[in-house]
Amino acid sequence: MTQRLSPNLRRFIVFVFDFIAIGVSFVGAFFLRFDFKIPPVYFPLIKQGLLWVYLCQTAVFVSQGLYRGLWSFASLRDLFLILKSVFLAVSLTVIVFAMNWNRLLGWPRSILVLDGFLLLMILGGGRFAFRFSREVILSWTKKRKKILIIGAGQTAHLIAREFLQRPELCKKIVGFLDDNPRLSGFRLHGISVLGRLDTVSRWVNKYNPNEIIIAIPSLPGTKIKKILSVAQKFNISCRTCPPIRDVLLGNVHLNQLREVRVEDLLCRNIVTVNEKGLENFVKNKKVLITGAGGSIGSELCRQILKYNPSVLVLYERSEYNLYRIEQEFKTTFSPNINKTKLEFVIGDILDEQKLTGTFERFLPEIVLHAAAYKHVPLMEENLDEAIKNNVLGTYILAQVVLQFYVKNFVLISTDKAVRPTSIMGASKRMAELITSQLGQLNHITKFSAVRFGNVLDSEGSVLPLFREQLFRGGPITVTHPEITRYFMTIPEASQLVLQAAMLAKGGEVFLLDMGDPILIRELAEELIKLSGLRPYDDIDIVYTGLRKGEKLYEELFIEDQHIKHTVHSKILVSLNELFAKLPKDWEEKLQDFSKRSTLYSNKEIVQFIKLWVPEYTGFQNKEIQENAIPPIPLDNGEKSNLVVLPRYIH
Incomplete structure (x- = not known):
């Protein structure tokens, strides 16, 4: 496979392909012009013109960096570069021929136009044919994992595009789900928008995907919880996208997809600020x-x-x-x-x-x-x-x-x-x-x-402690079953x-x-669930009593x-x-x-x-x-007196 070749060897192979394409398209233009019966009188002109065509067009292709692209990831950008390069190459050829017109009398004017069209077809077609054949071979030889994408907007487009451009990942997108009624039934990258988010269970049942990707950065926590519960029910991996600011900048890559975190479930709206005012x-x-x-x-x-x-x-x-x-x-x-x-x-x-x-x-x-x-x-x-x-x-x-x-x-x-x-x-x-x-x-x-x-996640705060206690196998300690706190992410604040x-x-x-205050007990329960465990069964939650200076709720x-x-x-x-x-x-x-x-x-x-x-x-x-409330009795009738547990900020 070409990915095992050295970069220099890859460039040489592409150069040879384009070099042959220049000659084939030029001679092919004569065949088309004369219905595949070239009069012998044109043979010397073809031989003479071919030298100038090679010099002009090779020089343009090298200057435009046509040999630096990877055929495995050929895209519309590559096609535009080829179009631009062919236009410049043919234009330069026309100028050179005009300067040497006396030597090239008798040339049909349509030759260079036909040459340009043929060259564009061969260069573009060759690259896309290579990419397509590579993807087909990979799909035949490797089992692809199925992915269901939540969302059909800009983020979903960026994620889907990267999956489609990287067939070596062996991923197959089975569909998109989005609450926008205008998108229902439409296709994104040739893949259907299947329906609304509340139908996720139906489509998971039908397609049996290996993974769900949430591609809506501003999706409320309540909806994320429902999607996550479906994923957990069917034992499916669930990942989410980076923050909205990265999406707005177009900085969305597959390596930024991450597991759903507790902060994603807090039902908070995206914070917007006056960017222009802050810049001033x-x-x-x-x-x-x-x-x-x-x-x-x-x-x-x-x-x-x-x-x-x-x-x-x-x-x-x-x-x-x-x-x-x-x-x-x-x-x-x-x-x-x-x-x-x-x-x-x-x-x-x-x-x-x-x-x-x-x-x-x-x-x-x-x-x-x-x-x-x-x-x-x-x-x-x-x-x-x-x-x-x-x-x-x-x-x-x-x-x-x-x-x-x-x-x-x-x-x-x-x-x-x-x-x-x-x-x-x-x-x-x-x-x-x-x-x-x-x-x-x-x-x-x-x-x-x-x-x-x-x-959330600040030094000495409750989430890092909960994670540490979870890593040790529990129990997770909460001071009171009804204690609540206001939460915000560090970037939001x-x-x-x-x-x-x-x-x-x-x-x-x-x-x-x-926003609304969050029950610390529920925060602990969600963290346990996200770890694939069951609260109170796999990991216990122990109530230790309010500490000095601590309130049940903040104002x-x-x-x-x-x-x-x-x-x-x-x-x-x-x-x-x-x-x-x-x-x-x-x-x-x-x-x-x-x-x-x-x-x-x-x-x-x-x-x-x-x-x-x-x-x-x-x-x-x-x-x-x-x-101050005393230690909360445990299920076995004993009192919790875990005085040696680490202290933390709620």
Whole structure:
């Protein structure tokens, strides 16, 4: 087979084929012109003209790269290249013949036209005949796996085209399913659109495919669940396509198809942002991101790079996290396409001198503050560090931002800041208050905060822990059967943070619409099912009881708060923040805490927090401790006391 030949040998074979084709088409043109009876008087002219034809047409074919294409994947693009090459070759031949007209008197003018048509048929036909015969041979010699594709739009077209262009994969598409009634009964690449998505069970029964591919990036989670349940019932593999942004760019390849994940089942709509507005907001600006190596910080970096800032400063305390993101950008970031200058800085937001030096060096215009301690149970044991990093760190950074007249400052906050029951939530609420206050007091920097719930697959979050527990054979631990959380994917959250930053006027706390809350128990059950196992039978789910600082449910705002919609349907703004009050002499109190934090007892830290956040009710509160739910009884009547299990963030 040709794929075993060296590239040079393949090119030589193609060259020989085209060389022969040039001669055959030229002589064939004479046969056609004279009804296959060429008068002997034309023999010398044919011999003389053939030399010029070879010189002209071979030169054009080489210059157009006609020998670099692979016949196995001959496509319409190759046909257009052949058409262009033949047109140029015949045109050059006409010019050369016109310059030597005295030597070629008596030539029929139609010869070169016929030559062009014949040459096009031989070159194009030869390539497509080779591809077709190769596909037929492969289909005869190897058993092909049957595929049912969900969707008949652009994504399905790209996936189907790649399958059809790669017969060595031995895949056969049996049909497409799509809810668009206008597509029903039509054909895509010669393959029928069989019907609607809700008929998937019928067509699986009829065609018995080996695999289902979901080729609709925006398909709701409820429909994915139904398709997945059919696939599991018939023991069929089910894969899905890459994100919508890759589809819009035409970047869909077979190696990007992946197994269905839990996040695909969360029934979320695709987030859209004002791309043009964001480009105007970021392009040619200097941007600094704190916590740039973390889950949210690193994704913010990826999103920001799409809009071509002049400089992107990645400020991160963890050497390993910064190294990891640096290595990623080395392999994925193209300086030839994106002119952004990347700067990797190891530094702590509590180090005012380091921050000042960094700002002095790069003069950022936009600052996204993602650095924070986020682990709820750990912060319950380390109150002083939570306040120092999340509150004092935000204050120090904000002062440096003011000193250097930064245009925009955005704090990444959390829904745990609403009526906080945890130290982490209270510390983020304090950071929100500082941000809001500074936004109202100055008219140079636009200070704002963006509050949202949990992000899927972030470091230390519930999904990685569930996967680890599943890998170990279970059980999966959930704190309470009714506990719910808001979820968003990391790219979704990052895109909306940037959109909110663009909308900021100063002093706002933006709230992201997280959709409906998800039962953590159901999340665990879906993860088990996706692994081909049965919840409670193959893998048990154990309820361990709420932990310190943990709520059954989270809130993005308090019911009596005044909430206003923005121009973006997924972004709200809390008007109450415009009237939020900080304690009297709050800056002096914060600076005093900075100097004497190691001398503060936990009780004094709680009192300090309550000066700022009177609504804070934590596990230091006796009443809440008494109301905390006990360990949930197991099926065998015993109580769960798995105190040694890893802690995680919901």
